[in-house]
Amino acid sequence: MTHVLVVEDDPEIGPELAQALTGSGYRTALATTGAAAVDQAELDPPDLILLDLGLPDVDGVALCRRLRVVLPHTVIVVLTARTQEFEVVVALDAGADDYLMKPFRLTELLARLRAHLRRQAPPGEERTVSVGKLTLDLPGRRAFVAGHELALRPKEFDLLAVLAGRAGEVITREELMDEVWDANWFGPTKTLDVHVFALRRKLAEHGEDPQRITTLRGRGYRYELD
Known part of the structure; x- marks a missing residue:
């Protein structure tokens, strides 16, 4: 942290x-x-x-x-x-x-x-990402909200790292699927929505606004800045 x-x-x-x-x-x-x-x-x-x-x-x-x-x-x-x-x-x-x-x-x-x-931090070696109450320890693959650690599954952490690491940007569904599940993923993209729902719930449990992760219908998601 x-x-x-x-x-x-x-x-x-x-x-x-x-x-x-x-x-x-x-x-x-x-x-x-x-x-x-x-x-x-x-x-x-x-x-x-x-x-x-x-x-x-x-x-x-x-x-x-x-x-x-x-x-x-x-x-x-x-x-x-x-x-x-x-x-x-x-x-x-x-x-x-x-x-x-x-x-x-x-x-x-x-x-x-x-x-x-x-x-x-040197390029590609960022140690932490902090947005709002959220802090990500990238090498340790740990996420904290106001000092409280979130219990995240591996893909939940990967998804949150991409969203928070590009906070303020709109990231398309295709980009997120490619970065988190890789370009060869052939399953339903509904899995992305399920993971976003889980992240919002876990953020809210520790006092962060779940709407930090905003849905842009037909485009993708954005992790909101302060």
Whole structure:
């Protein structure tokens, strides 16, 4: 499961952001000081760090530089108030991969995280896919909704991986049959509908909207983005 470290000292923003990320299927830790961030990053290296530049105990840019040395391959996204915009350029030079201006929308943040995590993994070797509350551990062939593992059959996992991996796209029935059951499948395509029904039920059992998987009559299916 993708691990995100939130470094934010604001008692209203930090816990709420960490909770939202956990609800979206990420394993999340929260640090409220620069010292705690370094300790947590070394103890349990995250895949991505959300770093507030306005910390009470250390300069945010200096912390960014130190984290980049400790974690050369971890994605670092800095969070900054509009009055701190000049710091963004310095933070990017210090090793940050991206930035978000406060206030920001959760949907925008999640989209940025997904994009960075996709780019982080080598082509064909993506480790996780996260959409909404769903997270897929591709090498481990495990699926989680808000941290709860789904009991999926092999073809259910394969189908969900294709749909979530191309979230926002319309995927035709023919494409899905070819990718999940292979191009030589001669059985009824009704099996696709049965598997989609099962996936919707299992998503709903753990609190995800079953209509994340949308039917486009006569065309195929689409796994909806936030």
